[in-house]
Amino acid sequence: MNIFLPxxxxxxxxxxxxxxxxxxxxxxxxxxxxxFLFWVAIWIxxxxxxIQPNFTSFIAQRMGIGRGADAVIxxxxxxxFYLNFRLTVSLENLRHEITKLTREIALKEKIRHANLKRRxx
Amino acid sequence: xxxxxxxxxxxEAPMIRRTLKNLKEVTQKLMPCDILxxxxxxxxxxxxxARNAGVLVLRHKLNRGLGGALGTGLEFAKRQNYDVAVTxxxxxxHHPNDIVKATEPIERGExxxxxxxxxxxxxxxxxxxxxxxxxxxNVITWLLFGVxxxxxxxxxxxxxxxxxxxxxxxxxxxxxxxEIFAEAxxxxxxxxxxxxxxxxxxxxxxxxxxxxxxxxxxxxxxxRLAR
Numbered sequence: 001m002n003i004f005l006p007x008x009x010x011x012x013x014x015x016x017x018x019x020x021x022x023x024x025x026x027x028x029x030x031x032x033x034x035x036f037l038f039w040v041a042i043w044i045x046x047x048x049x050x051i052q053p054n055f056t057s058f059i060a061q062r063m064g065i066g067r068g069a070d071a072v073i074x075x076x077x078x079x080x081f082y083l084n085f086r087l088t089v090s091l092e093n094l095r096h097e098i099t100k101l102t103r104e105i106a107l108k109e110k111i112r113h114a115n116l117k118r119r120x121x
Numbered sequence: 122x123x124x125x126x127x128x129x130x131x132x133e134a135p136m137i138r139r140t141l142k143n144l145k146e147v148t149q150k151l152m153p154c155d156i157l158x159x160x161x162x163x164x165x166x167x168x169x170x171a172r173n174a175g176v177l178v179l180r181h182k183l184n185r186g187l188g189g190a191l192g193t194g195l196e197f198a199k200r201q202n203y204d205v206a207v208t209x210x211x212x213x214x215h216h217p218n219d220i221v222k223a224t225e226p227i228e229r230g231e232x233x234x235x236x237x238x239x240x241x242x243x244x245x246x247x248x249x250x251x252x253x254x255x256x257x258x259n260v261i262t263w264l265l266f267g268v269x270x271x272x273x274x275x276x277x278x279x280x281x282x283x284x285x286x287x288x289x290x291x292x293x294x295x296x297x298x299x300e301i302f303a304e305a306x307x308x309x310x311x312x313x314x315x316x317x318x319x320x321x322x323x324x325x326x327x328x329x330x331x332x333x334x335x336x337x338x339x340x341x342x343x344x345r346l347a348r
Contacts, residue, residue, distance in 0.1 A: 085347070088344060089344055089347050089348055092341075092344050092345075092348060093348060095293055096291055096292075096293060098183070098185070099185040099186075099188075099189040099192065099293050102162075102181045102182055102183050102185050102189065102193075103181070103185075103189070103192060103193040103196060105182055106159075106179040106180055106181050106182070106193055107179065107193070107196065107197060107200070109179075109180070110177075110178075110179050110197075
């Protein structure tokens with residue numbers, strides 16, 4: 001007897017793949033512990049909602065939303081917007097790191113030119 | 122007293138020679154200063170013209186924006202132990218005589234940062250759209266950083282040694298003008314304003330920030346709060 005619907009199997013396989021990527025990225029040091037735990041929690045929650053769809057309905061009713069699927073969409077949107085914000089901030093920080101590097105090169109070159117000039121004279 | 126005039130410049134070849142000539146004439150007469158051009162990755166001959174004019178030149182290999190160039194100038198001032206640093210636009214809109222006016226409160230020990238305000242003396246000369254943008258920017262600067270100023274976007278500023286040592290700019294583009302006030306508040310630096318004269322020409326308007334850029338600046342300032 002098949003206890004899972006095809007869509008549930010498909011989503012669980014995808015989540016297993018996503019989960020394996022999180023573990024691999026943590027092991028090779030690409031993501032820090034905090035981010036690893038965040039993604040592990042997200043994927044565990046998602047897996048649980050797929051295996052026990054009533055769980056999302058229970059949460060939705062508690063929050064006064066109505067349908068479980070709506071609660072999942074609302075939560076996903078909030079998470080996606082927040083992650084997008086974090087990504088933008090990281091990008092700004094990265095840009096600033098490039099500026100600092102450019103600045104350091106400009107200042108070092110100035111010193112090098114000054115030293116060369118001094119040696120010539 | 123060791124003074125430095127910092128001129129951030131990006132593709133300013135048509136104007137930089139004249140700006141430097143005027144600046145050198147006035148500073149030699151009124152107040153000895155070193156002049157530093159931060160060539161922000163220009164694709165034209167800005168750096169070469171500045172070097173031939175006999176001023177100090179630092180060149181960014183990549184264009185990093187106004188904030189990046191000002192930060193480089195201030196870092197140079199910090200490492201070379203300057204007592205006063207003045208930021209001055211390369212497009213010829215600032216009057217070199219105002220440097221004396223801007224540095225006086227610092228040399229008297231009355232201020233750490235002096236803002237050369239365009240709104241106090243040259244309202245008649247300032248285009249209406251620019252006046253509105255400045256007012257809006259002043260409100261935003263006050264809302265985000267809690268500092269009220271009558272010209273938050275002025276490119277003409279003077280920094281004391283204490284300010285040179287403490288101000289650390291995180292924004293790379295035009296939003297740096299407001300960020301300076303945030304840094305002043307953070308490090309408890311005394312800010313004062315002096316009226317300056319601004320010469321608006323078609324060239325300086327084309328080089329300045331566009332009106333629509335104000336939205337982008339607001340967005341970047343919001344992001345700066347989260348960094």
